[in-house]
Amino acid sequence: MYDGVLRLTLPDGVETVGFADDLVVLAAGTTPQEAATLAEEAISLISSWMEAHHLELAPAKTELVMISTMRRANSRHPVTINGVERMPKESIKYLGVILQDHMVRGNRRKLTRVQNLYVRPVARTFISVRYEVATVLAGVVPICLQVKEDARCYRKQQETGTSLKELHVLERQATLAEWQTMWDELEPTSRYTRWTHRVVPDIGLWKARRHDDMPFYLAQVLSGHGFFHEYLHSRHLAPSAECRRCPGVPESAEHAFFQCPRFADVRQGLLGEDSEFPATADTFQALLLSSRERWSDACVAAKIITTTLQQEWYIERATSANDGMVAAVQRLDAAHEAAVAARNERRNEARRALTRERQAARGAPPPAVHPDGRLLSSEELAERDAHRLRTRDNVRRHRARHRLANAEAPDCLDYLWALFGVEAFQEEDEPSGH
């Protein structure tokens, strides 16, 4: 009856869809305001057409929803219909389907989050590896591209009647091309993404591989997120990014796996270092995909190298924790000693002051007298003072030895060392007889 309304010339960016007595107007704009203005223009044209055909548009029965990637508060823009202002709703139901205003933004994020959960165990990467890299390593098409492909196939099936299975085979090429473009554009964003892009440049070939699952060790090499000093240092888990063997060279995945001389024998045996086609970062994808044997050799090499680095890192961590604790104990000891010395000095000074006061009250000391009754000579006085000083020093030394013998510090250190899982260094007995 009102098919003519579907043939009306409407502004660019506006489409109409009719079903029974419902009419949907789709207005697309770069901002919510632009979309609202376009919708108003279109609705005004439709309303005029209806009046001319003795029909009436019911503003009260018109529902609006603004589907936008913007925040909900910013995307709500009123639309005037025949002089009545209508605000977009949060959701409307059309032909049994609920359309929500935050559909695009919210759904993409939710879908990505869900896919991220199941891609990790497939890619076997560290949790710090970004989603885009994990999907490439796992060879799993990002969910948003998958949804787009489904939509294209569905539309073409409606138009041409071809089976969905055939359409998916055809559309998969377009999806892979789009994924490859996304991957190439993502490449400059970080050094780890650059690295993975360098070792896995071709998504189509990578996804088509028929080898076994991705092992955790190879995922470390391909993502650069592994027990390499460069990565550990960037996460504040190692004191420096330097290679343990090569001074001044950062220990990246590339250095450890393809360059470091300490793993030369591993590369010789498993990566064909001395052969005609040695493995390098730029030829690694081709080598991995060339045969099942090369793939498993590379996995074994990755396992040996990353496991060695991992064990070394554990020991480093334990040692540095130990060193840190010993240094802290030494600092505490030194601070304690300084505090005790300062306290003793204050006490001694107070005592000396008291003695001076008493001597002043008593007046001059009586002359020193020999048991014979005669006055001491000046040599005898000097000898007596020297003897008193020697005795005082002996008493001090004895007291210091006594304190040391009773000190409990060694036990305390043993306990701290044991706590960090490294056995305390055992001092061997002095060889006797010499």
Ligand SMILES: [Zn+2]
């Ligand atoms: Zn090195």
